[in-house]
Amino acid sequence: MSDFPKNFLWGAATSSHQVEGGNKLNDWWEWEMQGKAKEPSGEACEHYKRFKEDFDLAKGLNHNCHRFSLEWSRLEPEQGKIDEKEMAHYKEVILTLRELGLEPIVTINHFSIPLWFYRSGAWEQPDSPHIFSDFVEKMAEELGGLVDYWITLNEPLVYAYQGYIMGKWPPGKSDFYLSLKVIKNLIFAHVFSYEKIHLITRQRYSKIPRIGLSKHTIVFSPCNEKSLKDRFSTALRHNMANHFFIKSIMTGKIFIPGIFNEILPVKRAFDFIGVNYYSRDFVRNIGFSAPKILGEVCTLLHHREIGKRNFLDWEIYPEGLYVILKEFARYKLPLIITENGICAEDDNERANFILAHLKEVKRAIDEGIPVFGYIYWSLLDNFEWDKGFSPRFGLIEVDYKTQERKIRNSAIEYARVCKTGNLK
Ligand code: FCB
Secondary structure, eight states: OOSSOTTOEEEEEOOHHHHSOOOOSBHHHHHHHTTOSSSOOTTTTOHHHHHHHHHHHHHHTTOOEEEEEOOHHHHOSBTTBOOHHHHHHHHHHHHHHHHHTOEEEEEEEOSOOBHHHHHTTGGGSTTHHHHHHHHHHHHHHHHTTTOSEEEEEEOHHHHHHHHHTSOOSTTOOOOHHHHHHHHHHHHHHHHHHHHHHHHHHHHHHOOOOEEEEEEEEEEEEESSTTOHHHHHHHHHHHHHHHTHHHHHHHHTEEEETTTEEEEOSSSOOOSOEEEEEEEEEEEEOOOSSTTGGGOEEOOOGGGGGTSOBOTTOOBOOTHHHHHHHHHHGGGOSOEEEEEOOOOOSSHHHHHHHHHHHHHHHHHHHHTTOOEEEEEEEOSBOOOOGGGTTOSOOOSEEEETTTTEEEEOHHHHHHHHHHHHOOOO
16 A cells, blocks of 8 residues: 555755756856856756657656756747747657656746846846836746646845855855845745736636745754754744745735834745755854854754765755655645755665655645645756765766766665655
């Protein structure tokens, strides 16, 4: 008997800029050309040309869904002008998945943005939510008949954090208050998009779409269990990082005392929530003014003993996925793991990682939490943003010199679970 519900979605994810290759029209390309990433993405995995071959491999691994993203900059290279050839390309991508029996889970924006949008102020612009939702409207008109599951945005807080606090991603700024403005615009962008996709697919295609977003989640523990200050900052950071964005959309209100008190046009603009989960961090209090009150991530050596770490030094902490699913149950919405994965040199670690995390997913499901799918990050080794190509997350190994694909053993282990729904 299967350990997972009937019709459970099993698959893996990619995102356009990380795998497609050869696109010069977005912010990341420019950033890479300015030498600000570890290395340029170049041809990446040539997935733009090889998507059929890659989807065949996913099918052979018993996946029944696939998450990928539309490249906004290819589809709308100039504001207001949709490139018909690119539109046809993504239709073909979706139809290919459908023919193979893989449910397409379509992310509309996975970090990379068109240069024209970037240059006019990206998500800082007050009308950025409208600019984005105009694009979304066109996508719903074109693709609404072919797509059932939409993800408006991937990890909006990570985008704001890396681009506007850490300065490691475009636009490379470091301004806490500006990051809050960006977050506010991303919340509005999601809500406007949610409304538009619903309206268009109902009217034009007489069907009801399912729309969510992929929320980056992370578990935080206090650096020093006994320190009240550390525990306070940890709780606050946990709440801000994991719940603030979702809670704002659920309640229809963006509220940060003294900063925001904004009302959204609707409440509960979600049909499901996508959970991206990787790791846990330790937090130390560093003061009580904003933003110090959120503490800082502690990198002291003593925490290294707590759990194994991946190639990027992120702690492997499967129980955290259960913790997050339990907490997210409060939103009373279907949940799907839209990313969970490991970069590792030893592929045995990947197989163990997947099984250990699936055990936690099963534990949550057994307690009645409605999880309807698990999507591993990633189908292929790919371009890991500022870290370049060295982290290997793929179920399938990519030789970047020859573009040869090699199925890893962990992919075969996972394929067995996808087929039987059984962890043993
Ligand atoms: C997530 C991103 C994804 C990939 C993985 C490792 O935060 O959504 O693009 O970089 O991390």
